[in-house]
Amino acid sequence: xxxxxxxxxxxxxxxxxxxxxxxxxxxxxxxxxxxxxxxxxxxxxxxxxxxxxxxxxxxxxxxxxxxxxxxxxxxxxxxxxxxxxxxxxxxxxxxxxxxxxxxxxxxxxxxxxxxxxxxxxxxxxxxxxxxxxxxxxxxxxxx
Numbered sequence: 001x002x003x004x005x006x007x008x009x010x011x012x013x014x015x016x017x018x019x020x021x022x023x024x025x026x027x028x029x030x031x032x033x034x035x036x037x038x039x040x041x042x043x044x045x046x047x048x049x050x051x052x053x054x055x056x057x058x059x060x061x062x063x064x065x066x067x068x069x070x071x072x073x074x075x076x077x078x079x080x081x082x083x084x085x086x087x088x089x090x091x092x093x094x095x096x097x098x099x100x101x102x103x104x105x106x107x108x109x110x111x112x113x114x115x116x117x118x119x120x121x122x123x124x125x126x127x128x129x130x131x132x133x134x135x136x137x138x139x140x141x142x143x
Contacts, residue, residue: 026070033063085138092134097127
């Protein structure tokens with residue numbers, strides 16, 4: 001029992017511990033998601049049946065959904081300044097990502113870029129990069 005918890009109120013202590021665990025940065029869900037993605041990527045190199053390949057493609061979806069839920073819970077637990085910084089990072093990253101995808105699509109449509117030279121599997125790595133650039137810009141603004 002926690003020292004702050006009055007006797008007979010163990011449920012409140014358990015709930016407060018669960019809430020504090022939810023508010024931490026979701027490192028384990030992040031690692032599980034990235035691990036499942038890399039595993040699916042590595043196993044696709046083998047000659048597998050079509051249903052097994054589809055299952056491998058879908059393997060990272062559940063860990064990613066879990067990661068997103070934990071990350072949103074983490075953001076909701078932050079104070080107003082931290083929430084604003086993350087919001088500004090997303091406000092930067094989202095339009096830049098759209099700009100990248102629009103430009104690549106237009107270049108492909110105009111036959112200036114062949115799909116042989118790029119794939120969506122290569123482009124998605126830029127999306128977190130845009131978010132982290134947005135975080136750096138926002139933190140510099142508020143320091």
